[in-house]
Amino acid sequence: MDFSTLELSRFQFATTSIFHFFFVPFTVGFAVFIALLQTLAFVRKSDDLERLTRFFGHLFFINFVVGVVTGIVQEFQFGMNWQVFSNFVGNIFGVPLALEVLMAFFLESTFLGLWWFGKDRLPSWLNLSFIWLVAIGTAISAFWIIIANAWMQHPVGYEILNGQAVLTSFWAVMTNPKGWQWFSHIFAGGLTVAAFFVMAVSGYHLRRKHEIPLFKTGLHLALVLATLGSLGVVASGHIQGQSAVRDQPMKYAAFSALWDTPEGGSMPESLIALPSNAQNRNLFSLEVPYLGSFLAFDNLYQKAQGMNELQAEMVKMYGPGNYIPPVWPVYWAFRIMVGLGGIMLLTALWGLWLWRKGKLETAKGYLIFLLIMPLVPHLANFSGFVTTEIGRQPWVVQGLLLTKDAVSPLPVAYVIASLVAFWIIYLLLIGLDVFLLTRTARAGMHPPDTELASVPAPDYTLGSDPVKLKGS
Amino acid sequence: MDYAALWFWIVTACFAIYFFLEGFDFGVDLLRPFLARNERERKALINTIGPFWDGNEVWVILAAGAIFATFPLWYGALLTGLYPLFTLILLALIGRGVAFEFRAQVDHRHWRVFWDVTSFIGSFIPAFAWGLIMAALVQGLPIGQAGVYQGTLTSYITPFTLFGGLTTTLLFMLHGATFLLLRLDTQSGLHARARSAALFWGAFATVAVLGFVYLGYVREELFRSFGLSNWVLPALAALTLAGIWLSLRLKRDGLSFAMSSLTIVFSVVTVFLGLFPKVLPSTLGAAYDLTIRNAASQPYTLYLMTIVGGIFLPLIIGYQAWNYYVFRHRIAVDEPKINQEIISHGTD
Numbered sequence: 001m002d003f004s005t006l007e008l009s010r011f012q013f014a015t016t017s018i019f020h021f022f023f024v025p026f027t028v029g030f031a032v033f034i035a036l037l038q039t040l041a042f043v044r045k046s047d048d049l050e051r052l053t054r055f056f057g058h059l060f061f062i063n064f065v066v067g068v069v070t071g072i073v074q075e076f077q078f079g080m081n082w083q084v085f086s087n088f089v090g091n092i093f094g095v096p097l098a099l100e101v102l103m104a105f106f107l108e109s110t111f112l113g114l115w116w117f118g119k120d121r122l123p124s125w126l127n128l129s130f131i132w133l134v135a136i137g138t139a140i141s142a143f144w145i146i147i148a149n150a151w152m153q154h155p156v157g158y159e160i161l162n163g164q165a166v167l168t169s170f171w172a173v174m175t176n177p178k179g180w181q182w183f184s185h186i187f188a189g190g191l192t193v194a195a196f197f198v199m200a201v202s203g204y205h206l207r208r209k210h211e212i213p214l215f216k217t218g219l220h221l222a223l224v225l226a227t228l229g230s231l232g233v234v235a236s237g238h239i240q241g242q243s244a245v246r247d248q249p250m251k252y253a254a255f256s257a258l259w260d261t262p263e264g265g266s267m268p269e270s271l272i273a274l275p276s277n278a279q280n281r282n283l284f285s286l287e288v289p290y291l292g293s294f295l296a297f298d299n300l301y302q303k304a305q306g307m308n309e310l311q312a313e314m315v316k317m318y319g320p321g322n323y324i325p326p327v328w329p330v331y332w333a334f335r336i337m338v339g340l341g342g343i344m345l346l347t348a349l350w351g352l353w354l355w356r357k358g359k360l361e362t363a364k365g366y367l368i369f370l371l372i373m374p375l376v377p378h379l380a381n382f383s384g385f386v387t388t389e390i391g392r393q394p395w396v397v398q399g400l401l402l403t404k405d406a407v408s409p410l411p412v413a414y415v416i417a418s419l420v421a422f423w424i425i426y427l428l429l430i431g432l433d434v435f436l437l438t439r440t441a442r443a444g445m446h447p448p449d450t451e452l453a454s455v456p457a458p459d460y461t462l463g464s465d466p467v468k469l470k471g472s
Numbered sequence: 473m474d475y476a477a478l479w480f481w482i483v484t485a486c487f488a489i490y491f492f493l494e495g496f497d498f499g500v501d502l503l504r505p506f507l508a509r510n511e512r513e514r515k516a517l518i519n520t521i522g523p524f525w526d527g528n529e530v531w532v533i534l535a536a537g538a539i540f541a542t543f544p545l546w547y548g549a550l551l552t553g554l555y556p557l558f559t560l561i562l563l564a565l566i567g568r569g570v571a572f573e574f575r576a577q578v579d580h581r582h583w584r585v586f587w588d589v590t591s592f593i594g595s596f597i598p599a600f601a602w603g604l605i606m607a608a609l610v611q612g613l614p615i616g617q618a619g620v621y622q623g624t625l626t627s628y629i630t631p632f633t634l635f636g637g638l639t640t641t642l643l644f645m646l647h648g649a650t651f652l653l654l655r656l657d658t659q660s661g662l663h664a665r666a667r668s669a670a671l672f673w674g675a676f677a678t679v680a681v682l683g684f685v686y687l688g689y690v691r692e693e694l695f696r697s698f699g700l701s702n703w704v705l706p707a708l709a710a711l712t713l714a715g716i717w718l719s720l721r722l723k724r725d726g727l728s729f730a731m732s733s734l735t736i737v738f739s740v741v742t743v744f745l746g747l748f749p750k751v752l753p754s755t756l757g758a759a760y761d762l763t764i765r766n767a768a769s770q771p772y773t774l775y776l777m778t779i780v781g782g783i784f785l786p787l788i789i790g791y792q793a794w795n796y797y798v799f800r801h802r803i804a805v806d807e808p809k810i811n812q813e814i815i816s817h818g819t820d
Contacts, residue, residue: 061573068526069569073562075533079540079551080558086551087619090544091769095776098537102784105530110795113523118798164544166770408552409620418559425566432570436577 029194188232499648568594607636
C-alpha cells in the first residue's frame with residue numbers, strides 16, 4: 001500500500017460524499033414540503049395549489065435525479081477504495097446499507113415516477129399517497145445511512161471474530177443513540193435547506209407580483225418549516241454536542257480546541273482560536289469562562305478532557321500513533337456551522353415577526369435577503385459534515401480500525417484518474433443543477449397546457465385498451 | 473437452512489432481474505440513433521422507458537448492497553479488482569441518469585443532441601462492461617491472499633471477456649427492440665422499424681451468444697463442470713433465443729419479449745451456476761478462491777438479511793409490477809395531442 005493511494009482515496013471519498021450531501025438533505029426536506037403542499041391542495045380541493053405543487057415538484061425532480069446518481073457512487077465506493085474496511089465491517093455495515101436499498105430506494109424511484117407520470121391516470125388521493133411514500137422513502141434512506149455512519153463513530157452490538165466485526169445485536173445497532181441524534185439533526189437540517197429555497201423562490205415571485213396568493217401560501221408554509229427546522233437543528237445539535245463529550249471525547253475536544261484539560265474550577269469556551277497541531281496548543285484563543293462547562297454538561301464546574309491527555313490515554317490503549325484529528329478545520333467548521341444555524345433561526349423569527357405584522361409579502365428588504373438564504377443551510381450542512389467526519393480521524397471505525405489501514409491496495413494512477421473524472425462530472429452536475437433550478441424557478445408557473453414541456457408525461461394511445469383518465 | 477447458498481441465489485436473482493429490466497432500457501437507448509428519424513420519435517422512445525428506468529437501476533444497487541452485507545470479501549475483492557471498470561460504469565450511469573431528466577428542460581436542439589449522445593454512451597458503457605464483468609467472473613481473477621487483486625488491466629481484458637461485453641450489448645439491443653414492440657403504437661413507422669431492428673440486431677446477438685458459449689466451452693471450461701441436469705439451463709437459454717426468431721416471424725410481440733427476457737435470465741443463471749459454490753474464482757490457485765463459505769458473513773447477519781429480504785423483496789416486486797401495469801399502454805408516436813409547438817421546434 002502506498003501513502004498517496006490512501007490520501008487520494010480519502011480525498012475522493014470525502015469530496016464525493018460532500019457533493020452527494022449537497023443534494024440529499026435538500027431532497028429529504030423538499031419531499032416533506034411538497035407532500036404537505038399537495039395535502040393542502042387536496043384538502044382545499046384547489047387546482048391552483050395543485051399547480052403550485054407541480055411547479056415545486058418540477059424543481060424537486062431536477063434535484064432528485066442528481067441525488068440519485070451521486071448516491072450510486074457512494075454505494076460502490078466502499079468496496080472500490082476501501083476493501084479492508086469492507087471486509088472488516090461488511091457483517092454489520094452492509095445490513096443498514098442493504099436495508100436502505102430494500103426499504104427506501106425502490107420506494108422512492110418507483111413512486112416518484114408514479115406520482116409524476118401517473119397524475120392523470122389515477123385518483124388524486126392515490127397520487128397524494130405517492131408523494132408521501134416518496135417523502136417517507138427519502139427519510140428512511142437518510143435514517144439507515146446515518147445508522148451505518150453512527151456505528152462507525154460509536155460501534156455497538158458487535159464482537160471481533162477472526163479480524164472481522166461481527167453483529168451480535170442488530171437491535172443495538174438500530175437504536176444507537178448517536179444515530180437517532182444525527183437523524184433528527186440532519187432531518188431538521190434538510191427541512192431548513194428546502195424551506196429557505198422555497199422562501200427564496202416565493203419571495204422572488206412575490207416581488208414581481210406573480211400569482212400572489214399562491215406564492216404567499218408557499219412562503220407561509222415554508223416559513224413554518226424553516227422555523228421548525230432551525231429550532232430542531234439547534235436543539236438536536238446541542239444534544240449531540242453533549243453526547244460527544246462522553247462517547248467521542250477527542251472529537252469534542254477538537255471542535256472546542258481544548259488541548260489541555262482545564263486546571264481551574266470550570267471549563268471555558270473558546271470563541272476564536274488559532275489551533276496548531278504542530279505545537280499541540282492554541283497560538284491564540286479568546287475564551288469565555290464557565291461557558292464550556294455549561295454548554296457541555298449543563299453545570300458550571302464539570303470539565304472535559306483535553307486532547308493532550310486523551311492522546312496519552314489512546315497511546316496506552318491502542319499503541320503508539322497520533323490520535324489527534326486536524327484541529328484547525330474541525331474547530332472552524334464547527335463554529336461556522338453554529339453561526340449559520342443562528343442566522344437561519346434569526347431569519348425565520350424575523351419572518352414570523354413580519355408575518356404577524358401582516359407585512360411579510362411586501363417587506364422588500366426581507367424578500368431580497370431571502371435570495372441569499374438558500375446558500376446558508378447548504379453551507380451549514382457542509383460545515384457539519386467536515387466537523388463530524390474530520391473530527392473522528394484518524395479512525396474510520398472508532399477504536400477499531402484506523403483510516404490508513406482500511407484502504408484498498410490500488411495503483412495510484414487508478415485513483416488519480418477516477419478522482420479527476422468524478423470531480424469533472426460532479427462540478428458539471430452542480431453547475432447544471434444550479435442552472436436548471438434557477439432557470440425553472442425564475443420562469444415561474446406556466447399555463448397548464450405548456451407545463452408539460454418540462455418533464456413530460458408519456459403521451460399514450462387510446463387503442464383497444466382504453467386509458468382510464470381521472471374523473472372519466 | 474444454508475443461508476450463504478440462499479444469498480448466493482438471491483444475488484443471482486438480483487443480477488438476473490437487473491439485466492432483464494435495465495437490459496431493455498439500455499437497449500432502447502442504444503437503438504435510438506438507428507430507429508428515430510425526428511424529435512417526436514426520439515421523444516416517444518424515451519417515453520417508453522420514462523417511468524421505469526430509475527426503478528430498474530435500483531436492482532444493481534441492491535445486488536451491490538446485498539453482496540456487501542452477505543459476502544463482504546466478495547464485494548471488496550470484485551470492486552477493488554475491477555476498479556477501472558466500475559469507475560467507468562458509475563460515470564456512465566451518472567451521465568445517463570441525468571440525461572433523461574435534463575434533456576427535456578431546455579428547448580434547444582444542441583442541448584438535446586448533447587444529452588442524447590450522453591445517454592447513448594451512458595448506456596453503451598455499462599451494457600458492455602457488465603458483460604465483461606460476468607465473463608471475468610467465469611474466467612476468474614488473479615486474487616491472492618485476503619482477496620487482494622494481484623493482476624493488471626490485461627488480466628481481465630481478454631478476447632473472452634471482450635466477447636462477453638459484445639454479447640450483452642447485442643443481447644440488450646435485441647431485448648430493447650422486443651420491448652419496443654410492446655410499448656409503441658403498432659400503427660407507427662417506428663414500430664415497424666423496431667421489428668426490423670429486432671431481426672437485424674437479433675442475428676448479431678445470436679451469433680455473439682453462440683460465439684461466447686463456444687469460447688466459454690473451449691477456453692474457460694464453462695460447461696464442463698456441469699452435471700447433466702445443469703445442462704437444462706443453457707439449453708433453455710438457447711431454446712428461448714431461437715424462440716425470439718420464431719415469435720418475431722409470427723408477429724407475436726408479447727411472446728418475443730418474453731423470449732428475450734427468458735434468454736437473459738437463463739444466461740445469467742447459467743453463469744452463476746457455473747460459479748457455484750465459488751463466488752470469485754482465483755486464477756492463482758484454488759486455495760485463494762472466494763467461495764460462499766469463506767466469503768460469507770456470519771450466520772446472524774445472513775439470518776437477519778433473510779428476514780428483511782423475505783419481507784421486502786415480494787413487496788418491491790409487487791409494486792414494481794403494478795408500476796408497469798399502470799403504464800402499460802402503448803406510446804403514441806405519430807399523432808401528438810399535446811406539445812405541438814415544442815415538437816415542431818424539434819423536428820429536424
